[in-house]
Amino acid sequence: xxxxxxxxxxxxxxxxxxxxxxxxxxxxxxxxxxxxxxxxxxxxxxxxxxxxxxxxxxxxxxxxxxxxxxxxxxxxxxxxxxxxxxxxxxxxxxxxxxxxxxxxxxxxxxxxxxxxxxxxxxxxxxxxxxxxxxxxxxxxxxxxxxxxxxxxxxxxxxxxxxxxxxxxxxxxxxxxxxxxxxxxxxxxxxxxxxxxxxxxxxxxxxxxxxxxxxxxxxxxxxxxxxxxxxxxxxxxxxxxxxxxxxxxxxxxxxxxxxxxxxxxxxxxxxxxxxxxxxxxxxxxxxxxxxxxxxxxxxxxxxxxxxxxxxxxxxxxxxxxxxxxxxxxxxxxxxxxxxxxxxxxxxxxxxxxxxxxxxxxxxxxxxxxxxxxxxxxxxxxxxxxxxxxxxxxxxxxxxxxxxxxxxxxxxxxxxxxxxxxxxxxxxxxxx
Amino acid sequence: xxxxxxxxxxxxxxxxxxxxxxxxxxxxxxxxxxxxxxxxxxxxxxxxxxxxxxxxxxxxxxxxxxxxxxxxxxxxxxxxxxxxxxxxxxxxxxxxxxxxxxxxxxxxxxxxxxxxxxxxxxxxxxxxxxxxxxxxxxxxxxxxxxxxxxxxxxxxxxxxxxxxxxxxxxxxxxxxxxxxxxxxxxxxxxxxxxxxxxxxxxxxxxxxxxxxxxxxxxxxxxxxxxxxxxxxxxxxxxxxxxxxxxxxxxxxxxxxxxxxxxxxxxxxxxxxxxxxxxxxxxxxxxxxxxxxxxxxxxxxxxxx
Numbered sequence: 112x113x114x115x116x117x118x119x120x121x122x123x124x125x126x127x128x129x130x131x132x133x134x135x136x137x138x139x140x141x142x143x144x145x146x147x148x149x150x151x152x153x154x155x156x157x158x159x160x161x162x163x164x165x166x167x168x169x170x171x172x173x174x175x176x177x178x179x180x181x182x183x184x185x186x187x188x189x190x191x192x193x194x195x196x197x198x199x200x201x202x203x204x205x206x207x208x209x210x211x212x213x214x215x216x217x218x219x220x221x222x223x224x225x226x227x228x229x230x231x232x233x234x235x236x237x238x239x240x241x242x243x244x245x246x247x248x249x250x251x252x253x254x255x256x257x258x259x260x261x262x263x264x265x266x267x268x269x270x271x272x273x274x275x276x277x278x279x280x281x282x283x284x285x286x287x288x289x290x291x292x293x294x295x296x297x298x299x300x301x302x303x304x305x306x307x308x309x310x311x312x313x314x315x316x317x318x319x320x321x322x323x324x325x326x327x328x329x330x331x332x333x334x335x336x337x338x339x340x341x342x343x344x345x346x347x348x349x350x351x352x353x354x355x356x357x358x359x360x361x362x363x364x365x366x367x368x369x370x371x372x373x374x375x376x377x378x379x380x381x382x383x384x385x386x387x388x389x390x391x392x393x394x395x396x397x398x399x400x401x402x403x404x405x406x407x408x409x410x411x412x413x414x415x416x417x418x419x420x421x422x423x424x425x426x427x428x429x430x431x432x433x434x435x436x437x438x439x440x441x442x443x444x445x446x447x448x449x450x451x452x453x454x455x456x457x458x459x460x461x462x463x464x465x466x467x468x469x470x471x472x473x474x475x476x477x478x479x480x481x482x483x484x485x486x487x488x489x490x491x492x493x494x495x496x497x498x499x500x501x502x503x504x505x506x507x508x509x510x511x512x513x514x515x516x517x518x519x520x521x522x523x524x525x526x527x528x529x530x531x532x533x534x535x536x537x538x539x540x541x
Numbered sequence: 542x543x544x545x546x547x548x549x550x551x552x553x554x555x556x557x558x559x560x561x562x563x564x565x566x567x568x569x570x571x572x573x574x575x576x577x578x579x580x581x582x583x584x585x586x587x588x589x590x591x592x593x594x595x596x597x598x599x600x601x602x603x604x605x606x607x608x609x610x611x612x613x614x615x616x617x618x619x620x621x622x623x624x625x626x627x628x629x630x631x632x633x634x635x636x637x638x639x640x641x642x643x644x645x646x647x648x649x650x651x652x653x654x655x656x657x658x659x660x661x662x663x664x665x666x667x668x669x670x671x672x673x674x675x676x677x678x679x680x681x682x683x684x685x686x687x688x689x690x691x692x693x694x695x696x697x698x699x700x701x702x703x704x705x706x707x708x709x710x711x712x713x714x715x716x717x718x719x720x721x722x723x724x725x726x727x728x729x730x731x732x733x734x735x736x737x738x739x740x741x742x743x744x745x746x747x748x749x750x751x752x753x754x755x756x757x758x759x760x761x762x763x764x765x766x767x768x769x770x771x772x773x774x775x776x777x778x779x780x781x782x783x784x785x786x787x788x789x790x791x792x793x794x795x796x797x798x799x800x801x802x803x804x805x806x807x808x809x810x811x812x813x814x815x816x817x818x819x820x821x822x823x824x825x826x827x828x829x830x831x832x833x834x835x836x837x838x839x840x841x842x843x844x845x
Contacts, residue, residue: 310733310735311735311738312735312736312738312739315704315710315733315735315736315738315739316555316710316739317650317651317672318650318651318669318670318671318672318673318707318710319650319651319670319671387651387654387655388650388651388652388654388655434649434651434652434655435651436649436650436651436670437649
């Protein structure tokens with residue numbers, strides 16, 4: 112007995128195939144079986160369970176290539192179970208979990224443990240990044256071939272930036288040989304030492320130490336040079352500065368194999384909006400000035416920035432309540448990313464709906480080499496979201512996430528996920 | 542004394558109105574001639590200082606005693622005050638003991654913003670990180686107003702390590718509200734040009750900055766700044782920025798020299814200037830007690 116579901120009458124947006132039209136979507140046995148008009152009238156589908164998507168969008172399940180699930184080591188802040196339920200609520204059906212857990216994911220046994228936990232606990236697809244250096248200490252490379260054989264979907268020392276350019280070069284060369292994507296958190300730690308917010312008038316006003324945008328761009332420029340030198344692909348995480356966007360744009364024009372992502376908080380908020388010393392507004396890189404934000408919007412619009420990712424980074428209330436200077440870096444984002452993107456990019460006419468969906472599904476799937484994700488093509492995985500683009504709502508704790516550290520709490524957003532399917536089964540419904 | 546005050550706490554000058562600031566200065570000036578009856582009789586003032594301080598603390602203590610308050614000899618070590626929650630616990634406990642006024646100095650900027658609304662007692666900021674030091678700025682203002690009457694059109698130069706200075710910030714916020722022009726001067730690492738966005742004029746050449754100034758407030762150069770590359774050496778800094786008699790002469794003839802103390806004689810200021818005719822430094826110290834009396838008395842009125 113096959114498991115079927117008909118998503119009827121929605122506006123299907125499948126950027127990978129250039130499709131944007133009202134269609135019925137038939138899901139069967141965990142796959143997209145058919146996308147066509149008039150399926151809902153077909154006699155053999157009369158008894159199939161159906162979801163009325165009239166007036167809504169039907170889009171590929173989102174792929175978030177930058178999340179922190181905190182398992183193992185900090186299960187009080189998030190687990191694979193809670194983080195993936197948060198993802199499901201936000202229409203996200205695939206995540207790439209970063210390696211800066213405790214201990215870090217820097218060897219195949221650790222990876223095997225995590226994949227076992229994901230098979231048991233995850234509501235959606237969880238891919239794992241392997242660390243670039245042992246213990247993420249920036250001293251010795253991990254075993255990339257063994258990590259790949261153990262199922263690593265990418266490599267990253269996110270959370271502990273790799274400062275050693277010589278080692279970065281070797282890492283890129285090995286990653287290239289193995290076809291693994293290397294994702295870099297660009298931050299020159301000598302420029303950002305001790306900083307908790309963006310450098311600029313707001314930091315000066317509050318008497319806080321700021322990190323200049325150049326702390327990011329110095330390493331962006333380094334990575335671009337190394338990608339050009341080695342021919343290896345490098346993916347730049349959570350860009351936050353205009354100069355970084357300009358550097359990536361110029362590099363792409365020269366044919367350098369570089370890609371980039373931006374986070375909803377960076378393209379929706381600025382440092383001037385941070386209320387007082389509220390630790391829930393602290394992340395790394397920090398919220399920057401309006402001109403930097405505008406550059407991110409331009410980069411998203413012209414494709415310089417390939418993908419939108421959350422950098423979902425849960426932290427407990429006690430840690431975050433310590434204030435801007437002492438609180439740990441990071442905000443959660445899985446439950447609000449699409450809504451923030453719709454509010455800030457689609458409704459504000461920065462991106463068309465097709466481009467927006469592309470940046471959050473097809474593009475990250477392509478960057479990670481996931482052929483059956485990020486599209487609604489027949490035969491691909493039945494991961495999809497039904498979205499009401501005009502529904503207004505206000506995110507409030509409690510969240511599906513174990514943590515509640517988000518600057519979007521209490522902010523009105525326009526656009527909401529009504530239904531999320533993973534492998535053909537509902538994992539979230541309003 | 543004054544009309545509509547209504548503020549239980551004094552955390553900074555940035556959010557005060559010009560009228561609020563004038564109210565404090567008026568009250569302080571009135572205390573000079575006629576000390577008030579004991580408005581704080583039966584009240585208990587506690588000190589929470591996570592950083593060392595001699596003059597600010599003794600100035601506050603003198604002010605509290607002159608207003609009739611009992612002073613609790615409590616001083617907390619830095620480590621136990623490191624986290625905001627711990628500080629709140631400390632304050633709630635002291636409040637239960639009967640404390641009605643907290644005078645707090647803390648190395649973290651903004652640490653009082655969340656705490657003050659959560660206690661019934663008055664909270665007076667005696668310096669938070671690199672953020673604000675409102676009573677120091679108020680005593681500077683009182684010292685200048687005694688000489689000038691009005692701040693309108695006056696050019697006040699603040700010279701030195703502005704980046705790390707809560708005194709500079711409180712002075713900037715208040716002086717701008719009162720109509721003065723504020724110039725920040727020092728090397729770029731200590732005086733980033735982004736300060737212009739807060740309303741200060743920025744000048745890295747000390748001679749140009751001093752020319753025509755109506756007053757200069759010289760800030761202490763913290764000795765540890767060398768290690769972080771903010772200045773190459775104290776001698777190098779002194780050569781480029783020390784207030785010497787020759788440089789002081791570039792100001793208007795009667796322009797006073799202020800310094801919040803403690804001074805590094807021979808680094809940011811020469812002894813000739815510190816002890817010279819322009820020096821208003823001891824006036825500042827005397828006015829400090831009056832300004833702090835005014836703040837304590839005004840905040841007490843708004844305490845429920």
